[in-house]
Amino acid sequence: MSETVPSRFLFLANQPCLDFVNTEMVVQGWRVDTLGDFGDLLSWLVQAGLLSSDEAETARGRWAGRREAQKVLKQALALRAALREMAERLAMGKPVPPATVEAINEVLRHGVGFPEVVPTRRGFAREVRPESVNPMQLLVPVAEAAATLLCEGDLSLVRRCDNDRCILVFLDTTKSHTRRWCSMSACGNRSKVAAHQRRQRDRSGG
Ligand SMILES: [Zn+2]
Structure with a gap:
């Protein structure tokens, strides 16, 4: 069962396309989808830094409710x-499904834009300015992040949280490549406490 709650997004995956996957999570045993409507999607894109607030407002005015x-x-x-x-699949050491590549390409196809030189604090930067005529354009940065992961990332570092009941995924960017949990506070400690309680129980013969 899944339900919608007001946006409570997590950014702990070290990779925007995996943070996007994590918009679906398990809270107190319930699978929760934080992307309930178009507005949620825009909020996530803004919080992820993939859309400016102005662009989100424009998109909302143009397409919301339609x-x-x-x-x-x-x-x-x-x-x-x-x-x-x-x-x-990657977390289990299996190859990338062709259907995922298709889904990414399907979105990338909507990427129309033109390069632009924009002033920055230290000089200039080249940016691609999207032509926001098609709302599918909004998803292009997510697909771009996935493309970056596939083309340049180390796919063997994609992990799923070690807590069986947790569905969060992340890119393990620790130096030792030993990250096991979505976060220590959410799942790491809980698991430690459970292990501690198990040991106590075993010791008391229960
Ligand atoms: Zn977790």
């Missing part, structure tokens, strides 16, 4: 499902 918004949300959830499939 069929385009429904379509882009549907595509977002399909992309997320494909990315979850990929992350979970």
Whole structure:
């Protein structure tokens, strides 16, 4: 069963496309989807740094409540499902499913834009300015992040949290490559406490 709660996004995956997968999580035993509507999607994109607040406002004004918004949300959830499939398989040492590559390419196809030189604090930077005529464009940065992971990342470092009941995924960027938990506070400590209680029980012969 899944339900929608007001946006409570997690950014602990060290990779935007895996953070996107983590918009679905388990809270107190319930699978929770934080992407309930188009507005949630825009909020996530802004918090992830993949969309400016101005761009989000423009998108909201243009598409919220319309069929385009429904379509882009549907595509977002399909992309997320494909990315979850990929992350979970990689975490088990299995290859990337071809369907995930297809789903990424499907979104990348909507990437239309033009390069632009923009002033920065230290000089200038080259940026691709999207032409926001198509709301599918909103998902392109997520697909781009997935493309970066596939083309440049170390896929053997994609992990799923060691807590069986947790579905969060992440890229292990620790030097020793020994990260096991989504976060120490959420799952790491709980597991330590459980192990401690088990030991106590065993010791008392219970
Ligand atoms: Zn966890």
